[in-house]
Amino acid sequence: MKNYDKYTKGYFMPPVSSLKWTQKEYITEAPTWCSVDLRDGNQALIVPMNLEEKLEFFKLLVKIGFKEIEVGFPAASETEFTFLRTLIEQNLIPDDVTIQVLTQAREHIIRKTFESLKGAPRAVVHLYNSTSVAQREQVFRKTKEEIINIAVTGAELLKTCAEETEGNFQFQYSPESFTGTEIEFALDICNAVLDVWKPTADNKVIMNLPVTVSMSMPHVYASQIEYMSDNMKYRENVILSLHPHNDRGTGVADTELALLAGGQRVEGTLFGNGERTGNVDIITLALNMYSHGVDPQLNFENLPEIRTIYERLTKMTVNERHPYAGELVFTAFSGSHQDAIAKGMKWREEENRQYWSVPYLPIDPLDIGRQYEGDIIRINSQSGKGGIGYLLQQNYGLDLPQQMRENFGYKVKDISDRLNKEIMPEEIYDIFKTEYVNIKTPIEFVNYHFTKSDDFQTVVQVIKNNETLELTGTGDGRLDAISNALQTDLGISFSNLTYKEHALDVGSKSQAVSYIGITAADGTMYWGCGIHVDIMTSSVKALVSAVNKMIG
Structure with missing residues (x-):
């Protein structure tokens, strides 16, 4: 394939070995989950949800069990602002749920964000600015020091606005495009923000390290997370959060390895909705843990209903092969x-x-x-x-x-x-x-009766070519006698009679089902099935059906 040589890796490995996560076998407990369906997911829809749809989706997320829900970017549009105010003013936020809102590190946006939060019982205010080499050089055209100053100024304003606004606020910072940022610089800017907020055990902050664009194999992200976790200031008072996207199709793997490496919280969406190839799919992550015997602390016991509501509200479709949720993922055709x-x-x-x-x-x-x-x-x-x-x-x-x-x-x-x-x-x-089952051509079974001397003797009544015949036979048992009657009087021959029977239903009205296989003179095996309330009658019907298959 041509032009492969114009691409090169855009990520940065930690300056020291960060591989302690490789010694862990699996995730032993659920992280804190934060749904970003109503913000990151909603902005990626061809037709974003309206107010009523967002309210229904919010209630769905609460029902599933999310305790943290990013509800939007309230300073970005009137619809986003109105949605947040509706949640607050109509008391739709449960006592155990914390809403989260996103804001750029710009003064008028931060102040508008806090205005939207008035009266909220609890809220995470999520501050971000881009830090990658590509963003710094091509979009902002600023130095590292200037980028750090944007983050620090925004962090300081968050403190000021929180003090001026009634409410219970927690701070979160994201160095957006973290995966394209030099790791030492990402650490510097995160520590600079932490020095402003000075988190404590009673007032922890969230440091969110997103895979804004996936650039590497999953083990690289895990090593980056481990390095940040090992070297971040105030670490015991920091909740280390992950926000992977799925550009390389490795969003779930990125997240799972990063959780082994020190991640404590995951931001994602139902079914992986989001920009480009989407966010990490929380359903897949949660049920992967579930398959290892770990309670994911989310309820997906009625996943088909969740999928139906999701598809109706987002106008997106869940692929038939989507892990766990797809229509065909438990289906075997082979x-x-x-x-x-x-x-x-x-x-x-x-x-x-x-x-x-x-x-x-x-x-x-x-x-x-x-x-x-x-x-x-x-x-x-x-x-x-x-x-x-x-x-x-x-x-x-x-x-x-x-x-x-x-x-x-x-x-x-x-x-x-x-x-x-x-x-x-x-x-x-x-x-x-x-x-x-109960085949009637060319021979239709009508009735039978037995007499008993030293052998079983039977008379079997059948109809052939519209003529009623009475066939007689003797055998070691009832079925053997009937078999001999059919062969002798009809001039046919078969052997190796194979028989199985069982009750079809239970209870007083139960039916018996019998299966009989016979082998013709040329070695071909023919099968018949009889169903009747009487076990012997079902056996005779099965035998006659097999004979009909042979001579028909």
């Missing part, structure tokens, strides 16, 4: 996957194990509001007998013998391949009934 899942689910049911370990399913779909039926196994031309058999068993209570599953599986796959479409469970059931 035959080998279906077989493993079906066997894993059966094993789990038999063993009654505490811990989840079903092949191909990282978490139990039921835990996030998905269903086994219709979500896990779906059938197309790539599917196998295991998945088809699993659907019949789960949806209709039919537990086919292994060889019959294979026989039926090929029929369904052929139909799917021919029609070039997915086959729904009800269609599979209809195909099964048509192909195997």
Whole structure:
């Protein structure tokens, strides 16, 4: 690919080794979560949400369990300002939720921001200015000292306005474009802001180190975070926050490694909405922790409902393959996957194990509001007998013998391949009934009765070519006698009768289902199924159905 040589890395590694995070295996507790859906996410929508939509989204975030929610940039527009005032004046902010607002390090914007916060029970005021080499040289054309002065002046004004405004305020600072900033300079500007705010144990501040534009592999960001964490002033009174974007498709990995490296707080959005490729997806992060047995402190037990509300309010769509939330992420079409899942689910049911370990399913779909039926196994031309058999068993209570599953599986796959479409469970059931159940042509079973001497003797009444016939036979058992009657009087031959039966339902009105396989003289195996309230009658119907398959 041409022009590759015009690109070079735009990030900066720490001046010393920062790799202690590599010794940690996984995240052991949830960070503080801050949703930025209503600010960072909203500004990235083709059509930003209106007031009513933002209010509904805010209530959704509260319901999920977010305790910190960035509600907007109130000095940027009248809509943003009005939304914040509505939350405050209508007392819509729960006692355990803190709102957050964004402001540039400019005096009139800071003062307008504090004006919007009057009467707020608690608020984080989030100050930022850009610090990267590209921003300094191309946009602001300022020296490092001038950039630091912007941040310090803004931090001082925050203190002044907070003292002049009634309320409970916490400060947050972001060196925007942190990942494109020399690490020593990022540390200098953060420490300069901290020297203004002088955080204490009772008045901690948030230092937010964003991946404004993703520039490196995830381990680089983790090393940058560890260096900042190790060298930042007032560290015990600083909440180190992460705000990754997803330009390189590594937003989740960036965040997870940075949490190992000292991050304590994460700013992100539902489903990763945001500028360009989006913010980090908090749902994926939270459920990744959940899959390791860590309580994420957020409630995604009804993820399909959350997805529906999100899509309606944002006009965005969640991809079918989106982790955890996508329509198809728990679905197996592949035959080998279906077989493993079906066997894993059966094993789990038999063993009654505490811990989840079903092949191909990282978490139990039921835990996030998905269903086994219709979500896990779906059938197309790539599917196998295991998945088809699993659907019949789960949806209709039919537990086919292994060889019959294979026989039926090929029929369904052929139909799917021919029609070039997915086959729904009800269609599979209809195909099964048509192909195997209580088949009446060319022979229709009518009745039977037995007499008992030394052997079982039977008379089987059938209709063939519109003529009623009475077939007689003798055998070691009832089914053997009926089998011999069919073969002798109809002039047919088969062997290796394979039989299985079970109750189809439970209760006084339960039906019995029988499956019978027979082998013709040429070695081909034919299957039939009988369903009836009487187990013997269902067996006879199954045998006659198999015979009909053979001679039909």
